[in-house]
Amino acid sequence: MAVRPIPTPHDTPTGDPDADEFVREWWRWHQRHEAVLAAPHGFLAVTALHWLTPEPRRLDGAPGEWSSGDEGVVVTLGAGEELVVDGASVRGRHVFGEIPERGGVEAVWGDAVIEVAKRGGHHIVRPRHPGNPLRTAYAGTPAYPPDPRWVVRGRYVPFDAPRPTTVGAAVEGLEHVYDAPGRVEFRLDGRELSLTAFPGSAPGELMILFTDATSGVTTYAANRVLKVAPPDADSGVVLDFNRATNLPCAYTDHATCPLPPPENRLPLAVEAGEKIPYERR
Structure with a gap:
């Protein structure tokens, strides 16, 4: 990840200790915020937004067939496909169940994370791949x-x-x-x-x-x-x-x-x- 250079607090000291500390503290906060955004599975790693329906279907960037119905979110993984949910290996059919509004579950798939969530009353799946160009080219x-x-x-x-x-x-x-x-x-x-x-x-x-x-x-x-x-x-x-x-x-x-x-x-x-x-x- 190439981060675009921006002035640091040391580039423009004011001579006022309080003012300089204010800038330094903001800079530390800004760096922490940037690190979260650009984390390997942060939002810049999202490659797609899939809206689930009762009809099972395969989704770009995620294994298996996904659907949403009376059981909540369900995935059926094919031969050789595997997810890790809450530290446990999942194969075949897995029921995530009902997910609360603004809640979500993260399922690990290789070096990717598959986010299963609910937004505005709808179940969604968002694959997060560290190699997504939006993330790897992020410049701050x-x-x-x-x-x-x-x-x-x-x-x-x-x-x-x-x-x-x-x-x-x-x-x-x-x-x-x-x-x-x-x-x-x-x-x-x-x-x-x-x-x-x-x-x-x-x-x-x-x-x-x-x-x-x-x-x-x-x-x-x-x-x-x-x-x-x-x-x-x-x-x-x-x-x-x-x-x-x-x-x-x-x-x-x-x-x-x-x-x-x-x-x-x-x-x-x-x-x-x-x-x-x-x-x-």
Whole structure:
């Protein structure tokens, strides 16, 4: 994997220890994020997006015949074909069963991983091959230089009860439903703003999908995502837009990423975080 060179924190020291440490910490975070994206079985390794039907059929990039029905996801492997699921060898017919929404199972096939998942109520299979050209040619993602002005303190306002919120997806006709626990209110560039928050991957963490005036200009048009640490005892939160990242759909059409709800379209230019990937230019 050839990574496109971008300036390191040591290239432009400011002489201000706090400012230099802010840049170094962002750089360390950015490198960790890039490593996850470009991992051997990360999203850049996905070679196809297959939608399962009741009719068994073979899929490009995966062994066996796959279907989805009353038993959930089923694969029937041919002679000499094998998967490893949860560390156990699987041959012949294997029932994955029902998979929860936004859940998934990874089955190992040689040096590849076959992702079996459920998105928008539909079962899907996504083969992940380390040799996928999108991954092997990945050159890093451009980003705005980190700037403390884009670190904003806000207040988390929980809803009386989680609100089921339906949003669109990168795949036409697909919808995602999230139980939004609340919103985040903050002030930026003299404006009072708020963003609906969805549950994050860690307990108490929030996930905010948004677009802004840079979307489709310097940043990816459909969405960006910001992870927010759990609110403190006074419901305070920190929004660091320097860490706004692209979702997988910014790199590949084999993604089913959610779109922001209408109220999360910010009326200003957030010139922070990741930009349009080189692969989409």
